[in-house]
Amino acid sequence: MIKSLCSSHQFLLFSRNVSSFVLPQSHLKLKKICSEYSESSLRPIAAILDKNQLFPSEQIKELGALGFMGILVEKKYGGFDGDTLALSVAVEEIARYCGGTSSIVSIHNALYADTINRLGTIEQKNNFLSDFVNGNKIxxxxxxxxxxxxxxxxxxxxxxxxxxxxxxxxxxxxxxxxxxxxxxxxxxxxxxxxxxxxxxxxxxxxxxxxxxxxxxxxxxxxxxxxxxxxxxxxxxxxxxxxxxxxGEGFKIAMSAIDLARIGIASQAIGISEAALECAIKYAGQRIAFGNPIINLTPVQIRLAKMVTKIEASRLLTWKAAKLRDSGQTFIQDAAMAKLVSSETATFVTHNCIQILGGMGYIKDLPAERYYRDARITEIYAGPTDIQFLVIADNLAKKYGFKIR
Known part of the structure; x- marks a missing residue:
């Protein structure tokens, strides 16, 4: 399914009300499929999965059947020949509805399936890949x-x-x-x-x-x-x-981590998007001083900062994805995308709770879950501090310097 969705070169305006970026029509279709599935199958159970630490086995199988567990894998091994931008779009959409499930999908695709698809022998792909892209194995x-x-x-x-x-x-x-x-x-x-x-x-x-x-x-x-x-x-x-x-293990690991940073940045954006939506809906309905609080200047400033940071994060992330897909160097861009997107997730989810006030602090609304899910994006695949070092090192190299 994903191969057919990712083959078109026609471009349309990305339609989400808080985004403006030109995406291929194929990726818009992919986004729609993933969003519709996630809204109907993940949103209703996300809080339950979180509370009880439940692995979404059936949902992972369904995502596998849709092609989202082997996005970057060759079709002959059960995958769908998608690209990095497709992975980013899919992970973001899943993260809007369930951060935990998006982590499963992102790590499985970026660190495991893609690595074997790129470097494995035919025998290794048959043994360790073919049964892992349909959602039956992780x-x-x-x-x-x-x-x-x-x-x-x-x-x-x-x-x-x-x-x-x-x-x-x-x-x-x-x-x-x-x-x-x-x-x-x-x-x-x-x-x-x-x-x-x-x-x-x-x-x-x-x-x-x-x-x-x-x-x-x-x-x-x-x-x-x-x-x-x-x-x-x-x-x-x-x-x-x-x-x-x-002797190539370290190089293999670092290459996989570079891709994983794009996936985690996408996860962070999806969580941020969900928190922004939660905050806007609440602000439009909550009455204080005789009017919805969305009319209050401090609330408007928070919302404006939130959406601006999300937009910037998405553009950085999609740029890194497109660089990788075109075979260009993307290490610094992936690190910048993860740095900005993960800090954005922490900022946006924090401000979502502030806008909701006491309602943001209890489990009746998902704001507190978004806040908890966001925090890991600044840690795994290299914490924020490491991203600074990666960015600075690659920047220095471009100017002919070497950081010791």
């Missing part, structure tokens, strides 16, 4: 460790070659979708003296001797998406499960 990306989050090159998980096998040992932390995941891309140190070049990537099925899961983390937000540790205790995998070439 894939995960295991990079972070307790003492090596942003300092990813300092990871301690090891992979030792033994004949035609690799033996993996270590613990991976903060693995998104880890409880439900049926396969993992594991980044491990394969050469102790190789530095960045001593790290490799491996494909590890969940049902294998020596692999276990830690407790399900009880999180502030995106609670429909599970997070846990993955423990590897003498896990043996065949050499055929090495993803890419030996």
């Amino acid at each position: 894939g995960c990306f295991a990079l972070s460790e307790q003492d090596s989050g942003s300092d990813a090159a300092n990871l301690k998980t090891t992979a030792k070659k033994c004949g035609n096998e690799w033996i993996l040992n270590g613990t991976k932390a903060w693995v998104t979708n880890g409880i439900e995941g049926e396969a993992f891309i594991v980044i491990a140190r394969s050469n102790e003296s190789g530095g960045h070049n001593g790290i490799s990537a491996f494909l590890v099925p969940s049902k294998i001797a020596g692999l276990s899961r830690g407790k399900k983390e009880d999180k502030l937000g995106i609670r429909a998406s599970s997070t846990c540790n993955i423990i590897l205790d003498n896990v043996r995998i065949p050499n055929e499960n090495l993803l890419g070439n030996e």
Whole structure:
């Protein structure tokens, strides 16, 4: 479905009342399908998923059937040959209705499915991709460790070659979708003296001797998406499960993270959009001093700042997506998109609660959930502080300088 939607080169004005950007007609159709599905199937259950930390299994299968679990994957492996802009549009629309579900879709597509689609062998794609794009199975990306989050090159998980096998040992932390995941891309140190070049990537099925899961983390937000540790205790995998070439693991991980930042920026925009809508509707109906509070100047200023930041965030994000789709360098742009969009999500959801007052602080309305869901967007795939460093480093390189 998505391939046919993404093939058109006709352009129309993006129609949402708070957005003005030229999108391909194909992507407008994709947005409409995703929005209609999310409004009818995710909006009614989003609060329940959040409260009870429930993984939306049936909804993920339905999203898979629609093509949203393999957006960037080749059609011959069950995907739909979509592009990065399509992923951004889809994640934003899903996030408007359920932040947790958008996280599941974004991470599965950006970190797992796309990485294997780009780098995997035919055998690897058949074993670790074909059954993962229809929504029946979820894939995960295991990079972070307790003492090596942003300092990813300092990871301690090891992979030792033994004949035609690799033996993996270590613990991976903060693995998104880890409880439900049926396969993992594991980044491990394969050469102790190789530095960045001593790290490799491996494909590890969940049902294998020596692999276990830690407790399900009880999180502030995106609670429909599970997070846990993955423990590897003498896990043996065949050499055929090495993803890419030996020593390329760090490069593979960073490339995947760059794409993930576009997905997270899109998630942040979707959450912001939902919070803005909530705030406007409430402000138009809440009577104070004899009039709806939307007539109050302080409320108008808040709303104006909210929508302006959302617009700027979306344009940065779509620019990064289009750069990637055209084969151009997009690292700095992805970092800027994530930086601005995630800070926007925190700002917009905060101001949504301020406009709602006491009603924003209780669970009768979704404002407090938006606020909690927004907070993670400034943390995962590199916290805000790391985005500053990435942007500054790439900026310096453009002018011929090197930051040490």
